[in-house]
Amino acid sequence: MALVKYLKSSDLKSWLAELAQKNSVFAPRYEGDSVIFAPFDPEQEIFIKNAATAPPKKTVFPQSEKLVDFKYSKDPEDLSRILIDAKENLPEGTAIVFGGRPCDVRGFTMFDRVYMSEEATDIYYKTRRDNTSFITLACDSTENTCFCNWVNSSPSDPTGSDVLAIPVGDGLLLKAVSDRGESLLTSKLLSDGESRIGEGEKVCKEAAESLSQVQDLSNAPQKLLEVFDSIEFWEDVSAKCLSCGACTYLCPTCYCFNITDETKGLQASRIRSWDNCMSALFTMEASGHNPRPTKAHRLKNRVGHKFSYYPDLHDGVISCCGCGRCIKSCPAGVDIREIVLKAIEFEPTVVEG
Amino acid sequence: MKFQNELKDSIRKALPELDVVIGWCGSFDRLHATPHFIRREEDIEKLEIGPLSVHNLATYLPGLRGKKVGIVVKGCDSRSVIELLQEKLIDREDITIFGFPCTGVVDQAKIKKALGYVGNVESCDMSDKSMVLVIDGQTHLLNFSEIKAEKCYSCKYPDAIISDHFVGDKIGNGDSTDANYEALETFEKLPVSERFGYWLKELDRCIRCYACRNACPLCVCRDHCAAESREPHWLSQENNVRDKLMFQVIHAYHLAGRCTECGECQRACPVDIPVLMLKQKMNKEVRDIFKYEAGVDPEETPPLLSFKMEEENITEKDW
Ligand code: SF4
Ligand code: SF4
Ligand code: SF4
Ligand code: SF4
Ligand code: SF4
Numbered sequence: 001m002a003l004v005k006y007l008k009s010s011d012l013k014s015w016l017a018e019l020a021q022k023n024s025v026f027a028p029r030y031e032g033d034s035v036i037f038a039p040f041d042p043e044q045e046i047f048i049k050n051a052a053t054a055p056p057k058k059t060v061f062p063q064s065e066k067l068v069d070f071k072y073s074k075d076p077e078d079l080s081r082i083l084i085d086a087k088e089n090l091p092e093g094t095a096i097v098f099g100g101r102p103c104d105v106r107g108f109t110m111f112d113r114v115y116m117s118e119e120a121t122d123i124y125y126k127t128r129r130d131n132t133s134f135i136t137l138a139c140d141s142t143e144n145t146c147f148c149n150w151v152n153s154s155p156s157d158p159t160g161s162d163v164l165a166i167p168v169g170d171g172l173l174l175k176a177v178s179d180r181g182e183s184l185l186t187s188k189l190l191s192d193g194e195s196r197i198g199e200g201e202k203v204c205k206e207a208a209e210s211l212s213q214v215q216d217l218s219n220a221p222q223k224l225l226e227v228f229d230s231i232e233f234w235e236d237v238s239a240k241c242l243s244c245g246a247c248t249y250l251c252p253t254c255y256c257f258n259i260t261d262e263t264k265g266l267q268a269s270r271i272r273s274w275d276n277c278m279s280a281l282f283t284m285e286a287s288g289h290n291p292r293p294t295k296a297h298r299l300k301n302r303v304g305h306k307f308s309y310y311p312d313l314h315d316g317v318i319s320c321c322g323c324g325r326c327i328k329s330c331p332a333g334v335d336i337r338e339i340v341l342k343a344i345e346f347e348p349t350v351v352e353g
Numbered sequence: 354m355k356f357q358n359e360l361k362d363s364i365r366k367a368l369p370e371l372d373v374v375i376g377w378c379g380s381f382d383r384l385h386a387t388p389h390f391i392r393r394e395e396d397i398e399k400l401e402i403g404p405l406s407v408h409n410l411a412t413y414l415p416g417l418r419g420k421k422v423g424i425v426v427k428g429c430d431s432r433s434v435i436e437l438l439q440e441k442l443i444d445r446e447d448i449t450i451f452g453f454p455c456t457g458v459v460d461q462a463k464i465k466k467a468l469g470y471v472g473n474v475e476s477c478d479m480s481d482k483s484m485v486l487v488i489d490g491q492t493h494l495l496n497f498s499e500i501k502a503e504k505c506y507s508c509k510y511p512d513a514i515i516s517d518h519f520v521g522d523k524i525g526n527g528d529s530t531d532a533n534y535e536a537l538e539t540f541e542k543l544p545v546s547e548r549f550g551y552w553l554k555e556l557d558r559c560i561r562c563y564a565c566r567n568a569c570p571l572c573v574c575r576d577h578c579a580a581e582s583r584e585p586h587w588l589s590q591e592n593n594v595r596d597k598l599m600f601q602v603i604h605a606y607h608l609a610g611r612c613t614e615c616g617e618c619q620r621a622c623p624v625d626i627p628v629l630m631l632k633q634k635m636n637k638e639v640r641d642i643f644k645y646e647a648g649v650d651p652e653e654t655p656p657l658l659s660f661k662m663e664e665e666n667i668t669e670k671d672w
Contacts, residue, residue: 064592245562331621333387
């Protein structure tokens with residue numbers, strides 16, 4: 001039986017403060033009218049009512065990170081030679097992310113297959129991933145945009161988490177999911193949670209029932225390939241798209257990046273920053289050619305990648321965790337669910353002759 | 354809305370001559386609308402106009418140049434169309450404009466704030482004065498005056514200024530005056546350090562998605578934007594709030610005297626950064642110096658797109 005503890009809401013900040021003694025702790029809070037993950041600050045209220053505006057993606061995969069710093073200098077022995085002194089910037093320290101949602105945290109498992117595969121490991125990603133623990137909040141209420149249940153998950157899915165926290169009564173039922181999770185549940189502020197397990201299960205069940213009816217997406221990979229060459233289909237579904245980066249940058253599973261060198265005199269840094277397939281510059285080649293010249297091509301990539309190409313490479317796993325942010329935060333109301341369902345219903349028009 | 358059917362009839366008549374008509378329709382729940390591209394007769398039925406018709410559809414026009422496009426506009430949206438015409442970014446003969454008397458749109462950010470969190474919307478009924486939402490079985494009553502977009506409080510042009518087909522009765526200017534810069538003026542009185550601190554704090558959460566830019570009907574450089582240019586290298590890719598602010602400054606400067614204050618930049622921002630204020634500041638200056646208001650007269654040239662040997666209100670010779 002996994003370790004189960006209970007934390008009173010009034011002790012939440014004290015508990016996080018304890019955890020923050022040895023780790024960087026991130027928690028969701030209001031900044032302006034949005035909820036984002038920020039370093040825990042006991043002076044500020046933690047927001048745990050529903051999913052944050054932006055997921056905690058940046059805690060493991062920063063918006064922008066300096067991979068390597070380097071300096072140019074002349075070789076004193078041979079002034080025609082330029083020396084480069086490079087220093088790798090590996091992330092340091094351990095972190096705990098409190099308050100991600102099951103969809104948010106499960107998102108990292110989609111990253112893992114790409115950044116920590118047998119063929120190649122991204123050392124920057126891996127270092128942070130290994131050093132970050134997740135205390136995930138199960139959802140006790142859902143929104144119209146949530147569809148984790150369509151993609152083999154649920155509002156209390158512990159996949160990728162170390163501790164699952166379920167809102168019960170005036171507190172949180174904390175269930176250890178991993179060994180690392182157990183080691184996070186040693187505080188004296190926590191009491192035994194066994195007696196509340198039933199209550200916790202009820203909360204999870206009710207949240208799951210409040211979601212929309214599950215749609216069968218099993219033939220989505222195949223259907224999206226069939227519709228690949230129908231430019232009319234993609235022009236139609238992308239007509240209202242503005243080619244911004246809101247959907248991808250807020251997506252817990254979008255992992256594309258760009259590498260640039262930022263040079264200031266003789267000092268420079270090699271930077272990795274988020275990139276996104278909806279941008280007009282994505283896959284723009286130096287010649288000026290772009291294999292994805294229109295927003296129709298680009299939206300096709302976003303939907304196809306998540307619901308077809310990724311599952312084809314990764315045991316059928318859909319690389320969308322159903323968080324709904326791309327729908328809720330899209331300034332033009334593009335709904336990825338609608339597009340996938342349309343693709344599933346797509347019947348190619350047969351041209352006679 | 355009352356004249357929705359009249360509008361549909363009007364579109365039905367015009368559609369055979371047009372490639373597409375852009376309006377709005379329902380979205381993922383009853384509290385949201387989404388742009389609707391009408392290409393076939395059967396698409397017309399879904400059209401809905403009203404307080405949820407927040408998107409400024411003029412944004413799509415430059416991208417559809419060369420096509421015959423119909424567009425449904427609120428009063429404020431029509432100003433963007435005029436500005437695009439002034440700048441010759443669209444062709445009048447290719448555009449068919451459908452206007453209606455606008456009584457204001459909602460600000461989703463205000464609704465979110467009023468409710469704390471939105472949740473599973475089951476129904477949403479709107480009257481002139483209020484909105485009744487049923488969310489997870491609970492009923493919420495919101496006064497329209499509390500959730501209206503800021504721009505609508507001081508709207509000077511609720512009826513499309515330019516249109517080929519206007520449905521419903523015009524509302525007229527009423528008692529509205531010039532743009533309301535009260536909040537901006539209060540902000541301007543703060544010491545520089547506080548103002549700067551404000552922007553550093555607000556922009557810290559910017560994810561550099563450029564939704565603010567792409568939703569703007571008058572940001573027409575898009576894939577040649579200074580934000581992403583490597584040469585010249587205006588902005589770095591570092592996670593640096595000054596770079597983020599720099600982009601907002603670039604946007605505001607490029608929109609000075611062109612911006613119609615439609616508010617799309619701010620509405621589009623997924624992390625609710627109040628970027629409109631920067632543009633209002635530029636517009637206020639343009640108003641004071643050039644006595645000019647953007648997007649009102651298709652025959653005018655925006656002051657920063659023209660050159661006069663002697664400016665009336667810039668008295669450099671007297672220095
Ligand atoms: S789908 Fe929406 S959020 Fe994504 S690029 Fe298009 S307009 Fe932006
Ligand atoms: S594609 Fe959309 S719904 Fe799916 S994980 Fe990304 S943001 Fe969430
Ligand atoms: S500013 Fe005027 S025209 Fe625009 S939405 Fe508000 S009331 Fe309507
Ligand atoms: S800058 Fe903002 S308010 Fe001005 S025209 Fe562009 S989107 Fe509208
Ligand atoms: S829309 Fe908001 S988050 Fe995106 S670039 Fe503009 S200010 Fe930044």
